[in-house]
Amino acid sequence: MPSVEIVAVGTELLLGQLVDTNTPFIAGKLAENGVDVFAMHAVGDNRERIADMIRAALQRADGVITTGGLGPTVDDLTKEAVCDALGIDTETHEPSLRSMEEVFVKSGRHMRENNRKQALIPRGSLALANREGTAPGFVATTAQGKFVASMPGVPREMKPMLTEGVLPWLQQNFWLSEHIRTRTLHTIGLAESEIDHRITDLFASLENPKIAVLAHQFRCDVKIMAKATSVDAAIALIAPVEHEVLRRLDGHVFGVDEETLPFAMHVLLQQSRRTLAVAESCTGGSVAAALTSVPGSSKSFAGGIVSYDNAVKMKQLGVKREDLDRCGAVSEEVAKQMADGVRQNIRTTIGLAITGIAGPSGGTHEKPVGLVWLAISEASGLRTRRLQLSGDREGIQSRATTAALGFLWETLSRNR
Amino acid sequence: MPSVEIVAVGTELLLGQLVDTNTPFIAGKLAENGVDVFAMHAVGDNRERIADMIRAALQRADGVITTGGLGPTVDDLTKEAVCDALGIDTETHEPSLRSMEEVFVKSGRHMRENNRKQALIPRGSLALANREGTAPGFVATTAQGKFVASMPGVPREMKPMLTEGVLPWLQQNFWLSEHIRTRTLHTIGLAESEIDHRITDLFASLENPKIAVLAHQFRCDVKIMAKATSVDAAIALIAPVEHEVLRRLDGHVFGVDEETLPFAMHVLLQQSRRTLAVAESCTGGSVAAALTSVPGSSKSFAGGIVSYDNAVKMKQLGVKREDLDRCGAVSEEVAKQMADGVRQNIRTTIGLAITGIAGPSGGTHEKPVGLVWLAISEASGLRTRRLQLSGDREGIQSRATTAALGFLWETLSRNR
Numbered sequence: 001m002p003s004v005e006i007v008a009v010g011t012e013l014l015l016g017q018l019v020d021t022n023t024p025f026i027a028g029k030l031a032e033n034g035v036d037v038f039a040m041h042a043v044g045d046n047r048e049r050i051a052d053m054i055r056a057a058l059q060r061a062d063g064v065i066t067t068g069g070l071g072p073t074v075d076d077l078t079k080e081a082v083c084d085a086l087g088i089d090t091e092t093h094e095p096s097l098r099s100m101e102e103v104f105v106k107s108g109r110h111m112r113e114n115n116r117k118q119a120l121i122p123r124g125s126l127a128l129a130n131r132e133g134t135a136p137g138f139v140a141t142t143a144q145g146k147f148v149a150s151m152p153g154v155p156r157e158m159k160p161m162l163t164e165g166v167l168p169w170l171q172q173n174f175w176l177s178e179h180i181r182t183r184t185l186h187t188i189g190l191a192e193s194e195i196d197h198r199i200t201d202l203f204a205s206l207e208n209p210k211i212a213v214l215a216h217q218f219r220c221d222v223k224i225m226a227k228a229t230s231v232d233a234a235i236a237l238i239a240p241v242e243h244e245v246l247r248r249l250d251g252h253v254f255g256v257d258e259e260t261l262p263f264a265m266h267v268l269l270q271q272s273r274r275t276l277a278v279a280e281s282c283t284g285g286s287v288a289a290a291l292t293s294v295p296g297s298s299k300s301f302a303g304g305i306v307s308y309d310n311a312v313k314m315k316q317l318g319v320k321r322e323d324l325d326r327c328g329a330v331s332e333e334v335a336k337q338m339a340d341g342v343r344q345n346i347r348t349t350i351g352l353a354i355t356g357i358a359g360p361s362g363g364t365h366e367k368p369v370g371l372v373w374l375a376i377s378e379a380s381g382l383r384t385r386r387l388q389l390s391g392d393r394e395g396i397q398s399r400a401t402t403a404a405l406g407f408l409w410e411t412l413s414r415n416r
Numbered sequence: 417m418p419s420v421e422i423v424a425v426g427t428e429l430l431l432g433q434l435v436d437t438n439t440p441f442i443a444g445k446l447a448e449n450g451v452d453v454f455a456m457h458a459v460g461d462n463r464e465r466i467a468d469m470i471r472a473a474l475q476r477a478d479g480v481i482t483t484g485g486l487g488p489t490v491d492d493l494t495k496e497a498v499c500d501a502l503g504i505d506t507e508t509h510e511p512s513l514r515s516m517e518e519v520f521v522k523s524g525r526h527m528r529e530n531n532r533k534q535a536l537i538p539r540g541s542l543a544l545a546n547r548e549g550t551a552p553g554f555v556a557t558t559a560q561g562k563f564v565a566s567m568p569g570v571p572r573e574m575k576p577m578l579t580e581g582v583l584p585w586l587q588q589n590f591w592l593s594e595h596i597r598t599r600t601l602h603t604i605g606l607a608e609s610e611i612d613h614r615i616t617d618l619f620a621s622l623e624n625p626k627i628a629v630l631a632h633q634f635r636c637d638v639k640i641m642a643k644a645t646s647v648d649a650a651i652a653l654i655a656p657v658e659h660e661v662l663r664r665l666d667g668h669v670f671g672v673d674e675e676t677l678p679f680a681m682h683v684l685l686q687q688s689r690r691t692l693a694v695a696e697s698c699t700g701g702s703v704a705a706a707l708t709s710v711p712g713s714s715k716s717f718a719g720g721i722v723s724y725d726n727a728v729k730m731k732q733l734g735v736k737r738e739d740l741d742r743c744g745a746v747s748e749e750v751a752k753q754m755a756d757g758v759r760q761n762i763r764t765t766i767g768l769a770i771t772g773i774a775g776p777s778g779g780t781h782e783k784p785v786g787l788v789w790l791a792i793s794e795a796s797g798l799r800t801r802r803l804q805l806s807g808d809r810e811g812i813q814s815r816a817t818t819a820a821l822g823f824l825w826e827t828l829s830r831n832r
Contacts, residue, residue: 013440013443013456014443014447014453014454014455014456015443015444015447015453016439016440016441016442016443016444016445016446016447016453017440017444018440019435019436019437019440020436020440021435023432023458024429024432024433024434024435024436025432026432027429027430027431027432028431028432028433029432030432031430031431031432037430037431037432038430038459038460038465039430039457039458039459039460039465039469040429040430040457040458040459041455041456041457041458042439042455042456042457043454043455043456044454044455049454049455053455056472180431182431182433191525192487192488192489193488193528193530193531196488196489196490196530197528200490203490204490212427212428212461212491213489213491214428215487215570223428223433225431278722280701283705283708284704284705284707284708284709284713285696285701285702285703285704285705285707285708285720285722286701286705287701288700288701288704288722288724289699289700289701289702289705289813291700291701292699292700292701292722292724292774292813293700293809293810293813295775295776295777295809296777297700297724298724298725301724302724302725302727302728303721303722303723303724303725303728303732304701304721304722304724305719305720305721305722305732306694306701306704306708306719306720306721306722307719308704308708308713308714308717308718308719308720309714309718309719309762311718311762311763312718312719312762315761315762316719316721316732316761316762345731345732346725346727346728346731346732347727358708359711360711361711361712388523390548391548391572392548392572393709393711394709395548395572397705397708397709
């Protein structure tokens with residue numbers, strides 16, 4: 001399996017003005033094709049520093065893939081830096097020059113010297129066609145069998161050049177016999193340390209597939225990564241480990257790979273022919289928005305009421321004034337009445353309610369910022385859950401949204 | 417001006433499973449504070465490779481800032497790698513251990529050995545408080561006056577640690593003599609090319625401050641950047657240019673810097689003592705969620721109705737069945753009735769309604785996916801706007817949300 005480092009070139013990256021999505025894209029494609037990425041770098045439009053970075057990377061890895069710095073301006077220095085690093089000079093790639101000349105003739109524009117520069121590639125390197133732009137990419141190789149592949153920084157130009165140029169070249173030149181497949185199990189209701197505890201022996205004993213735990217807000221992902229000589233063999237390696245992890249995390253895995261929590265919810269709702277309405281206070285519409293992010297969600301989600309004001313809680317949800325006065329808007333009693341009210345008013349089989357204090361103000365000693373009550377109403381009865389969340393307003397709203405969906409998912413999955 | 421390299425730690429980065437937004441955020445803040453970023457790197461959860469990367473970076477730069485790998489799992493190896501690179505060992509940071517113990521006692525959970533590991537920092541280093549999580553960060557220094565600052569990878573924990581811990585430390589320990597200040601004007605209702613046209617002469621003539629236009633979904637930002645030897649001098653350079661840009665984009669700038677469109681809306685609503693309720697179909701709660709993201713939004717936002725199902729449109733909003741049948745749910749007539757209905761039912765001075773086809777299915781030749789009707793109802797009358805949006809479901813929902821807020825902001829700002 002060859003190893004590669006990726007170098008993104010551009011001063012705007014170092015100034016934080018641009019989030020580099022090229023490198024993750026390339027890394028993902030390389031991983032799928034069994035290429036091991038050792039490290040990723042970003043460097044400015046500085047010939048010496050680009051060359052240094054490439055030299056250092058070639059010491060560690062079999063090859064370097066660069067993006068950016070192939071344009072016509074004086075700032076574009078990647079080609080020159082690659083030549084410096086490899087101790088070679090440039091030559092004109094005649095087919096690229098001719099096709100560039102054609103483009104200029106067609107558009108009636110005058111071709112300048114700096115455009116001509118774009119047809120230069122390191123001497124002896126392989127040009128990579130750019131079907132979305134003018135500058136060709138290239139793959140330059142060294143006497144030691146190492147390589148530097150350079151592509152433009154414009155994602156639209158880079159992506160086809162990677163899949164149609166660089167990856168086939170790697171396939172041909174490095175007998176890519178390894179395939180990597182990843183299976184991601186999404187869990188809810190378990191802390192990262194608890195998951196760690198339950199599967200720690202798998203971490204320690206397994207080399208292939210490998211397991212990793214990633215913590216998100218209120219939920220964790222368990223990733224199982226396998227390497228094999230074919231995709232089928234990789235999938236076969238994953239299967240028994242996935243089975244064992246599922247057994248140990250039973251009742252907490254709501255989906256795999258691309259399946260989101262709202263998606264899992266809709267599957268459960270549709271399987272059991274139930275319909276849902278939501279009453280939200282502190283989450284202000286986020287739970288409804290998450291549910292409606294799923295295509296076809298109208299089959300099981302009827303609607304929601306954002307009862308920010310207490311008057312809305314009373315009028316639209318039938319919450320009793322005396323209970324609002326007695327228990328406060330953020331209370332188990334009010335959450336119950338909201339859930340019942342939205343289920344009855346919107347005429348669904350399930351009502352979900354969220355009421356809490358998102359902050360930054362509005363907290364008291366008894367009811368601090370981050371206190372959230374959840375309630376689920378069905379014809380058969382009510383369930384509630386109390387949460388004490390931390391973080392700023394945005395964090396509390398977002399965690400309350402995930403927690404509410406998680407509570408509902410757990411409830412539905414236990415009595416499907 | 418000190419120089420820094422940034423190292424993001426995490427195997428998921430090398431696999432392309434996660435786009436690193438921490439590094440650009442840090443780079444941006446460093447640039448604002450006159451710190452020169454030489455290079456940025458990502459490396460996997462591999463103790464030796466992390467240590468090698470830090471050693472190499474310290475050869476080139478004055479310091480290294482790392483994110484990630486401070487968690488409780490066996491994969492989290494940044495601390496150990498920093499110690500390897502600097503040739504020191506770890507010690508327990510007692511205040512962090514105690515506050516972690518408190519958190520565990522409060523939540524009734526059992527503290528495991530791997531949690532205890534999070535309170536370790538390199539011997540002699542300065543601990544950085546983590547006000548959003550358990551693991552402290554740290555700044556370790558070398559005899560040569562170089563430094564390594566390490567922060568968690570969770571953005572919510574990293575961001576305050578950077579601005580409240582790392583940046584003040586840099587200010588104190590390096591005489592930061594160059595200051596960069598940026599002022600961002602947020603506009604709505606003008607295309608990028610129109611803004612370009614109105615201020616093109618400023619682009620050409622100005623070197624310091626510089627101007628840049630950034631297009632977002634349905635709105636644009638104009639950035640004015642100045643460099644000076646003091647913050648005050650930088651601000652003074654910006655002021656006259658800002659004044660001129662504001663004059664040329666009059667009526668379209670809804671906020672500056674951190675001010676969001678929902679924030680601007682609440683300012684306008686409160687200034688004019690108006691209250692708002694929202695009826696949403698295709699945006700499914702996103703408009704309400706955006707409005708309630710602002711602290712104190714309950715002063716002007718009363719609530720909303722997510723009328724996903726037509727039954728909800730009729731029952732909760734009073735939309736007439738014959739108009740739903742005659743015009744369809746996505747129509748000017750239904751949008752008007754939704755806006756009137758939500759205003760009257762929730763008893764606010766303004767009602768905002770959004771109905772549209774988010775897709776991917778549900779479109780027809782006459783009403784394609786992306787068709788959206790907006791309506792604003794006030795006692796004085798109704799205004800409507802028709803949009804034809806492009807993109808996938810997520811894109812259409814997000815653009816419809818911004819467009820609805822923009823339509824309301826324009827309406828309110830013209831008759832304040």
